[in-house]
Amino acid sequence: MKTDTHFAFFDEGSKKEIRRAIIKAVAIPGYQVPFASREMPIARGWGTGGLQITLSIIGKSDVLKVIDQGADESVNAVSIKKLVHDTTGVELTEQTEEASLIQSRHRIPEVALTKDQIIVLQVPMPEPLRPVEASELKTKTMHAENDYSGAWLMLFEQIMKYGKTATAADHPVYVNDRYVMAPSPIPRFDNSKLHESEALILLGAGREKKIYAVPPYTNVESLAFDDYPFTVEAFEDKHCHICNSTDVFLDELIDPQTGETIHQCNDTSFCMDQLNKKVEEEAQKSYV
Amino acid sequence: MAIDQVHDLQQVYRKILHSMSRPGTISSLADNAKKVDFDLSCFHATFLSALTFLDAEVTFHILSSGKQSLIDKISAYTSSKYAPINEADFIIVLQEDTEESIQHAFLECKNGTLIDPQHSSIWIMESSTLSNSGELTLTGPGIQHAARLHTSLSPLLWQARNERTREYPLGIDLIFTDENAQVVCIPRTTTVEITEVS
Numbered sequence: 013m014k015t016d017t018h019f020a021f022f023d024e025g026s027k028k029e030i031r032r033a034i035i036k037a038v039a040i041p042g043y044q045v046p047f048a049s050r051e052m053p054i055a056r057g058w059g060t061g062g063l064q065i066t067l068s069i070i071g072k073s074d075v076l077k078v079i080d081q082g083a084d085e086s087v088n089a090v091s092i093k094k095l096v097h098d099t100t101g102v103e104l105t106e107q108t109e110e111a112s113l114i115q116s117r118h119r120i121p122e123v124a125l126t127k128d129q130i131i132v133l134q135v136p137m138p139e140p141l142r143p144v145e146a147s148e149l150k151t152k153t154m155h156a157e158n159d160y161s162g163a164w165l166m167l168f169e170q171i172m173k174y175g176k177t178a179t180a181a182d183h184p185v186y187v188n189d190r191y192v193m194a195p196s197p198i199p200r201f202d203n204s205k206l207h208e209s210e211a212l213i214l215l216g217a218g219r220e221k222k223i224y225a226v227p228p229y230t231n232v233e234s235l236a237f238d239d240y241p242f243t244v245e246a247f248e249d250k251h252c253h254i255c256n257s258t259d260v261f262l263d264e265l266i267d268p269q270t271g272e273t274i275h276q277c278n279d280t281s282f283c284m285d286q287l288n289k290k291v292e293e294e295a296q297k298s299y300v
Numbered sequence: 301m302a303i304d305q306v307h308d309l310q311q312v313y314r315k316i317l318h319s320m321s322r323p324g325t326i327s328s329l330a331d332n333a334k335k336v337d338f339d340l341s342c343f344h345a346t347f348l349s350a351l352t353f354l355d356a357e358v359t360f361h362i363l364s365s366g367k368q369s370l371i372d373k374i375s376a377y378t379s380s381k382y383a384p385i386n387e388a389d390f391i392i393v394l395q396e397d398t399e400e401s402i403q404h405a406f407l408e409c410k411n412g413t414l415i416d417p418q419h420s421s422i423w424i425m426e427s428s429t430l431s432n433s434g435e436l437t438l439t440g441p442g443i444q445h446a447a448r449l450h451t452s453l454s455p456l457l458w459q460a461r462n463e464r465t466r467e468y469p470l471g472i473d474l475i476f477t478d479e480n481a482q483v484v485c486i487p488r489t490t491t492v493e494i495t496e497v498s
Contacts, residue, residue: 039487156414
């Protein structure tokens with residue numbers, strides 16, 4: 013049996029509540045605004061926070077792109093896309109430039125975003141202080157008192173243990189010189205894309221019931237010490253084995269035939285674009 | 301034509317969200333305002349903003365006295381309850397309100413707590429025609445360099461607003477509306493400087 017759902021799945025009351033939380037999140041950059049996270053037809057931890065934001069702000073004229081770890085075709089991205097499309101009928105795209113709304117898990121696209129776009133990030137652990145303090149009330153107090161010694165101590169301990177800050181992803185950032193924020197598990201490579209972004213960035217954590225935001229042109233600084241500056245994943249002398257791109261975030265893979273280590277663009281639509289451009293160029297050359 | 305509670309309010313919300321994330325950017329609600337087909341003692345954009353944000357979970361306050369019919373109408377359409385100024389989540393200021401009453405309300409309203417800065421009031425304020433050539437210079441998150449803005453709020457009231465947002469993250473967030481169905485937002489993070497007194 014298939015019943016018609018309301019536009020964008022949610023009832024209007026749920027949308028209003030989430031919309032109010034988003035407005036407050038934009039007005040207080042980096043602050044986690046609590047909201048009444050709804051039960052969704054996908055499991056908590058599978059992007060319900062991002063999905064709730066997407067469904068609350070999406071309209072008929074939007075063009076949606078959903079990515080999961082840089083890929084447009086992975087299970088999480090496809091099922092979210094299907095759910096939103098089935099309940100709204102909006103156009104879907106894989107082209108970053110064409111999308112007005114991008115929901116993403118753990119990546120910010122390689123193509124620079126514009127002022128007419130909104131990117132929604134799915135967040136598993138919104139609280140950057142949670143590893144040092146289990147109590148929500150206490151972490152809220154720490155944020156209130158601008159007490160981020162815990163966050164600094166975590167990085168300090170990593171330097172003591174490993175000789176460098178060992179955050180693989182989700183490296184904490186200072187937003188607008190006030191709140192320390194978990195940027196969601198994006199690689200450190202993407203942290204700079206949060207700083208003075210052209211697009212509005214919304215972050216949603218469904219299980220933890222928090223929404224927060226980074227407005228455009230907002231100062232976002234990765235936490236680092238003077239003598240241990242912030243570093244990003246380095247891909248020197250490496251390039252994508254498919255499209256030859258450099259200066260992008262690369263996945264490390266093992267070629268099953270040769271057993272060699274190869275690298276490949278993490279952003280699949282970017283990789284495809286590069287290939288298409290090359291094919292086009294070659295076609296034009298041969299035409300002349 | 302009647303307002304579409306689903307699609308019109310979604311469009312209004314996205315316009316306001318755009319303006320709130322880019323303080324000083326004026327958005328037009330004209331297409332949606334055309335559909336407000338009954339007489340109101342407020343701008344169409346004010347009413348649309350109220351419809352977008354209000355429901356039974358939040359409260360509102362109208363600064364002007366003697367506006368019972370507007371209060372009834374907003375309550376009837378949104379199920380939102382009327383509350384005194386120091387409790388209201390949304391405060392609606394109409395064009396006729398005096399400098400004195402607004403100044404007083406700025407002092408009385410909720411501006412959040414350090415633990416819960418989101419427990420603050422959002423203001424929907426009516427202004428004469430909004431424009432980007434004006435006496436105010438805006439800087440802060442959402443603004444690339446600086447933005448100019450004109451509203452009909454007096455320099456004295458801007459000072460009162462600045463005073464109320466001094467202890468960031470405490471503060472109030474303002475949504476301005478005008479009779480041409482334009483909106484512009486000034487969240488608490490925006491630094492407002494009065495460059496010329498008109």
